[in-house]
Amino acid sequence: MMSEFLPTLEFAKQLDEKDTLSRFREEFYLKPGTIYMDGNSLGLLSKRAEKTLLETLEDWKQYGIDGWTQGKHPWFFMSEELGKKLAPLVGASEEEVIVTGSTTVNLHQLVSTFYKPEGKRTKILADELNFPSDIYALQSQLRLHGLDPDTHLIRVKSRDGRYLDEEDLIQAMTDEVALVVLPTILYRSGQILDMKRLTEAAHKKGIIIGFDACHSAGSIPHYFSEWDVDFAFWCNYKHLNGGPGAVGALFVNRKHFNQLPGMTGWFGSNKEKQFDMEHTFTPANSAGAFQIGTPHVLSLAPLIGSLDMFHEAGIECIREKSLKLTQYLMDLIETELAGMGFYIGSPREEERRGGHVSLEHEEAARICKSLKENGVIPDFRAPNIIRLAPVALYTSYQEVWEVVQILKTIMTEKQYEKFKNEREVVA
16 A cells, blocks of 8 residues: 555545646547546557657658658658667667567567577477467467477466466476567566566576567566567557557667578668668668568657657656556555455556556456446456556546546446446457
């Protein structure tokens, strides 16, 4: 519980008055009468993201093909320039990050590069709680090598269905494992894995290790270079507010820059050689080599404006407020919703808790529908999880207080009973 906590509206307003990041709330398009608690699935549109997208459209209008090298935001180096902006948020050098592809495409690229089965070292280690798309990609990569995913993909079990124990993950790093791919944050419970410890353990056993940072990028600080992580990949439409379908990003440790990407394409070329049109690939001496095709410029552009705000706010300050918001939310849930069948499935320890709270209830799907009817946008994860994400840049403490009061009314009046307890097509 927060050192000072009162379950009152006045207390929430006091917290908002002390909030040093409150000014950023005005930067976002907030729908009147709605409280948005789903920023861990899709971040809201900011005025700066809109501005840089419109500026990029204007460049296209004014310059045509010359927009590659002219205009407000020239396209030819846009992915590299955004990589430089992202690098401090993940604890990397500018050359180690590139904005390209999408989460699953980037995972395919990285696995095709770093997975090299040899002798008895043929297995890929993952976990049973990971996001399904990552598992599909790993299964696919094994099949491409003629290997059976049922025997060559290790999915470490969770002891309780919510969390992963680092000791279990390390024990599974046997001399049969060629590659480890794990999430930085579990998408259901919000547990943060100890990336530093896991990386050290993998390297002691001669194993390459990479992380899916989709649920942590823009929410917590990272130190990928310092931790000696081999690679990482993530989307930019959640906490980083790059917009639906925003281009993803990847990190490659500079020690691997001499590695030829598993899948090569012309935008991974050394920029000075790219338009020589030779049939010999000359890769960029950076993470840029892991690009494949022409960048999706209009899906890159909003991130320019969004990342400017992250640099102004500072990821450490964002993390500090995020922890306070989630702690406040959990305190309110325990105080106001006691005896109503809810269980907080997120870690209490700050070093293990990401940017959302996982609230479990047997009627979760119906409760989510009722929340939407009452102007709260949550996120449902089958079979019984309501994910609530108070985002540091645009969620107020008063909104958190109001969400819990709405939940209390829904449960007291049994408003959820008029809905079916099943998910919508898009959960």
